[in-house]
Amino acid sequence: MINDETRRKLREIQLEEMIQVIDRQAKDTIYATLSFDERMKMIVDYIYQEKHNKRVASLIKRARFRIPNAAIQDVFFAERHLDKDLILEIASCTFISNNQNIVVCGFTGSGKSYLACSIGKEACKQGIRTRYIRLPDLLMEYSEAKIQPNGQSRELKKYTNYPLLILDEWLITDLSDDELHFLFELVERRYDNGATIFCTQYKIEEWHARLGGGVLADSIMDRIIHGAHIISSGSINMRDFVLNL
Structure with missing residues (x-):
């Protein structure tokens, strides 16, 4: 689990999605069997997709x-x-x-x-x-x-x-x-x-x-x-x- 200070820093740099996926991994024992690189790839993929989805939603809203x-x-x-x-x-x-x-x-x-x-x-x-x-x-x-x-x-x-x-x-x-x-x-x-x-x-x-x-x-x-x-x-x-x- 990441501590409160790390959470604060991640939110400050607008990486709320990273907190979400790390918390999810911490609750599921299946992730403990994965290597650091595998877990990091999953984190990056999740953050990328979430930010992409938010950008698309914003573009659609602004298109009117x-x-x-x-x-x-x-x-x-x-x-x-x-x-x-x-x-x-x-x-x-x-x-x-x-x-x-x-x-x-x-x-x-x-x-x-x-x-x-x-x-x-x-x-x-x-x-x-x-x-x-x-x-x-x-x-x-x-x-x-x-x-x-x-x-x-x-x-x-x-x-x-x-x-x-x-x-x-x-x-x-x-x-x-x-x-x-x-x-x-x-x-x-x-x-x-x-x-x-x-x-x-x-x-x-x-x-x-x-x-x-x-x-x-x-x-x-x-x-x-x-x-x-x-x-x-x-x-x-x-x-x-x-x-x-």
């Missing part, structure tokens, strides 16, 4: 997922005729290191948000900082931030720095010229500098008009679509489907 319990293994591939191989490849998160975008298209209730959140959680499991936000909420944040000194710059910097950004309800509302300029700056700064998942009810052919139909629309679309993976969320209303399970 709309569906925090979403899980890639619970996506109904067969029923929705989804491209399972493509989605599992995306869930490996190599698209993030490659700074590629994902566009998830589908009607209301088809499971776009669930799919995006499940991919985002896989990113968190790999230690990747992720942020989920609805586009209307982002634009509201921007509207409030821009009246503050350097507010626009801070808002852009904040959302540029996430390795993975999930923008849900993309283009669901009409955009003002000011909002279009903000979105252009955001996608421009994130271009080749991060990955973004766009969830939308609108087909890509409809985006140009919803982005104002001008030069900014061209520029925004070019930076989003170039090299992006396009996913259809399927033809089933997942809300009704889940209720009838």
